Amino acid sequence: MLNRTFRRSALAVMVAAVATGAQAESFNRIASFSTVKNLPAGSDIREETSAEIIDVSEDGKTLVYSDSPLEGLGIIDISDADEPEAAGFMKLEGEPTSVAFTNEYVLAGVNTSVSYTQPSGFLAAIDLDDKKIEKRCDLGGQPDSVAVSKDGKYVAVAIENERDEDLNDGILPQLPAGFLVIAPLEDGKPDCSDMRRVELTGLAEIGGSDPEPEFVDFNENNEIVVTLQENNHLVIVDAKSGKVVNHFSAGSVDLKMVDLKKDRALTFNKTQENRLREPDAVKWLDNDRFVTANEGDMDGGARGFTIFHKDGRVLFESGAGFEHEVIMAGHYPEKRSGKKGNEPEGLAVGKFGKDTYIFVLSERGGAIGVYRDTGAAPEFMQLLPSGIGPESAVAIPSRNLLISANEKDLIEDKGPRSHVMVYELNGKEATYPQIVSGRNAAGEPIGWGALSGLTADAKDAGKLYAVNDSFYSSQPTIFSIDATQTPAKITSALPVTRDGKPAEKLDLEGIALDGNGGFWLASEVKPKKTVPHAIYHVNAKGEIDRTLNFPEALLKHEKRFGAEGITMVGDNLWIAIQRQWADDPENTVKLVSYNLKTNTWGAVRYPTEAATKGWVGLSEITAHEDDIYIIERDNQIGEDAKIKRLYKVEQSDLKPAPLGSKLPLVKKELVRDFIPDLKAANGYVTDKIEGFTVDASGKGYAVTDNDGVDDSSGETFFFSIGKM
Template sequence: MRVKSPSSKLALSGQIVAASLLCLNLTACNDDDDNNDTYFNRVSTFPICQQIDSNCNTDETTVAEIVAASSDGMTLIYTDSQLENLGFVDISDPANPKPMGTVALSGEPTSVAVNGDYALAAINTSENFVNVSGELAVINVPGQNLVTTIQLGGQPDSIAVSPDKSYAVVVIENERDEDLGEGIPPQMPAGGLIIIDMQGEPGQWTTRSVDMTGLAAKFPEDPEPEYVDINADNVAVITLQENNHIVLVNLVDGSIVNHFSAGTVNLTQIDTTEEDPALISLTETQNNIPREPDGVTWLSTELFATADEGDMDGGSRGFTIFNTAGEVVYAPGNALEHVVVSHGHYPDARSGNKGNEPENVDFGKFGGKDYLFVASERSSVVFVYDIDNASQAQLKQVLPASVAPEGLLALPSRNLLIAASEEDARGDKIRSALNIYQYNGSTPAYPTIKSTNRADGTPIPWSALSGLAADPNDNNVVYSIQDSFYQQSRIFKLDVSQKPAMLVEDIVLKDVNDVLASLSVVQLDDAQVAADDDTRVSVFDEADLAAMINSDKTVNLDPEGIAVASDGGFWVASEGSGTMGETNRPINSLNMILKTSAAGTIERVITLPEAVNAVQLRFGFEGVTEADGKVYVAFQRAWNGEDNARIGIFDLASSTWSFLFYPLDPRESQAGGWVGLSDLTALGNGEFLVLERDNQGGPDAAIKRLYRINLSDLNDGDVISKTLVDDLMDNLAAAGGHIPEKIEGAAVLGNGDVLIVNDNDGVDDSSGETQLINLGNIL
């Protein structure tokens, strides 16, 4: 087909309609329209594994990637590339979605769209990256049966149906082999575009091809179209991600009406370095980073938005609103990066690549207002932007999603938003899911914690919260602590008088007085380690000790528990690393209780008796608390083949240890696993609150419980009795998402309210969701 000359080829630089708002002041960027008090809140999460087993008791990998809806909005239809099928879900009651079965396909579905009673599934049937093929399967939605197939001649990606149902467009990506050489185009065959004229019954539909070679400045001979959307004028917008290019096509005659580079962005105050252990540092700059857009959606007949994932040349880490002339109307700069940092969702392991990695966008008008939705694949959130004034887009809220949201679907007719999260790995406690949000809340339920800004305008970075402790002198303050996922161990001060709770201060632990550095190296003889010879075993050598202390005297520990000390400052329980006698898990650190000042300076280090260190298990110190001149610490699991987990008691006056034994609940999860302790809080009069959990999440979670114990009349070696205070499963399910695995912190405020919090694993094989929940006065 003959290609018309573009109406304009405008360079993006110097032609910005509205300047990019960098949102250096995050608080200002989060201001909401005072006249619009309706929010989106998650009402349910449908795990795709329920299509296989109603309880998800299956290891089979399933995927929900792209999602569409039936014409009445009552049925969701999603692509499962792993099992090569289309899945159907009944959402007549959005709070209780139900499986409706699947339809097997001839290959890997890449996208799906709906026209009336028909679901149109683009299917990749290619043999390899060179011998490419694909087809369009037309499925009857009510009957869930194949009606016809249409050959596409190449490997498809996205599909869209025009608002008037006259046309469907399939982009033929013919994607590159990322393992071939350096994975850089050109790699033939070239991609293109297929227009489907949908007059009559599906068997009568016809196709037309649009040649897209020679348009982009980058790899012009190898266009790789990624995503498509169609406006009310029957103009399709197509992103060519690897080419960093955007093309507009008139579907009536197949002419190219405009095309232009997606341009570049300059990013300041971002993190581009991946450290191990992780460190979020918003101090770096990247210039001239190609946007390399992925998903695209029309906002009107004149404006559209792209999700700027970045691909080969860094990560552009945002989104862009363009007009049809190719001018930038709005771009958020570094705002998305700062937002996910402030919400505890920043994926530090992706700092060197694409950061939060915006994957897809969708548009919807709800309550008379225009909203843009942006899915962040690596941070597992959906950004909701108010775009009534597109040149001054305002962040309205951030929605939590299951791991790796890919497809977005706005359903204004039902006040619903759907996000399809594709990652599925039962062993990692991750299940692919459809996240369902409803536009009807007077307040946003998420986030539950958000950090304030530092003096330089960047948010205080946080994630991977472990223990929790209430300030005995301030009913509105609790403290938490980050675990070993991050270097430079820190304590966090949270103001819980508002929602979300505000993380207002981070206190960095430091060994300025060399208290930790001077810790003696412990040598154990053969009798203590039950060895058959006289070898002496070092369980804490100088190299291990040196690895804990940075050059600036900050420390790299594994803080799992925190308590406010009676004489000021904090008690911190640091879990040991390694298991005695396991060569693949060598001892790298001991379990330690650290006393710090209020400013985080380490003042004292307490270790276990040598005989106990000699049987160290990697599941060590978790919760810590102080009462009546003693420090109590919970061991996560039973050591040395013992029947029960220990509660260690250190007498501060005599510097002696004693131990009691806590009977853990037997495991109940359908996935097996283990049960252990997570936190310990003194209640007074010899009583303590204990947090007990299994190591399962999502549909496999079974044990998340609070127990009360009384240690008043017990002696060294006694077994503890416990009384159930609260089964937390219903409280956790009320958030509408998967049950988090690691409920690791519990605290009791002065007014008797009990708070719990989960560890989000530093957004590594995790959605990053943190739920700080006030259970009320349950004691």
């Protein structure tokens, strides 16, 4: 049973006082909590669940989040922030849209609409001790955001009455119109009899007869700021009188150096003029200024955030600046280029010591931008990994914590589940990102992602090269990496070309230096494609000047998963085939060789571990001194991930036999289990550890593939495992 630790107490005040001491340097993720742990007893583990809007008790120890798919509220005990614990689930009679704590209760907006034209819902005051609704108020429409005033006197609810996006292309108006509800609070519960309805029609130039309020927030003067996202409008309402004291257009912004086309390429050389901001979340910074996350909805979306004065002045505009930080951390969602890019949706604001921080949530990029409020242009501090689809966040300055709720549950695609993540301002250096990019000669951010193969310069320690895979099939690229920096830095991007054009439709999974300034690249494709499995040689300019097609003796047994890595041992290229082909015995795969002098093919067999779930295959092969190193992994994530390992095989054991003959089986030796490395980030274990190399000083480096931020957290882990 939960006790009332979430109520106001002397202890909470004392903790807050202690936390106002020395300013720490960075936020770091210290824990993650899967919402699966809060599934009600008897539930199917495969049932969809989600953490959407989240809030925290006044003592900072209890979290409550809305779970729309399960139509209820999840509760998390963070008394020990490093070890969040499931504290139960409460079923509601409808879909919760938002939650907010008072000093005694949790207030939840609950949508009970039967259709877009018959919206309905109620506001519930919930006692967490017995998980019962103590009071409910009919709202007269479909609720969205809920906020409680800082003095605990009022609650505000945005009644969105959202439109049907499939009707008339979603064009406004679609009645009934939305409005704002304000109710006084008595002992933490709303006074339904004194609830006021504030009309918002006739204010916006866009769809003025059909306002759709999205988000609400209070300042200390009990003024409420309301975003009308689809109407591109902002409204200031006095809570006591219920009167609109100001309103103004959210305006537009010109975006520079953005990618506007979904084409499997990262090209940030376009300009978008007069882009409507269409803000979603809004938070006050003080009694005069507030910040908006400009996600967009209809024909807008400014990809960043804006600081407004309540008189309507724009005090700061991020433009494409926030998106550029997302890009350079490898979190840019290319598939959203033709729409709204990284889509900043959620916000949190908190004062930690002397500094006020703004947290901007990139819904599609799976990242949180941390900015320090300076009173003028905010200072970018860092980017945090957030999991898939961060919907909301809450700051807990009294405990130096930040919490994010990530709504995306990919159970149907056997992907990551929804998570709540915990970050701490702990005085340590930022542990993420571990690799970033710089800008090109034109000043544009260097886009990257889906890193697969990795290799190292033979003479220059810390100088590495990587390739991207087929997620960016229109833009195969060789990236130069300076691993002597922290984080490591992608300093340049070399396009791979054929006949002067991008060599499209390649799936580059492996890279090796040729010893003469060029590279050998291994490309994996699906069988019977127009661009088959092959090995390519490129010169120092990235031009393909030689192609080694796989021989028929190999291809007649092919399956989908092909070349996953390549390395050179003397005159031989060695290629790791990811998975078992038709002629391979169970739990074996081929290591294929090609002799550059005799132009002959051969192979050996490599023994893989048996899969406990899914499959096990190879991801990389790299030579160093007398051994070759091989990454062997399963295709599982989170707690199901069991095999993410580095093995080595003695080069003297690589005695290739002709294709079609009986192939010798090599012996392997375990070098490292990567799962502790992947757990060290305090998120969930990602699927694809894809690249490994040893630099000129003998230091080993590994990198993960973030799947192009497509149904992925976007996190890329790049780390050294020390001397080999």
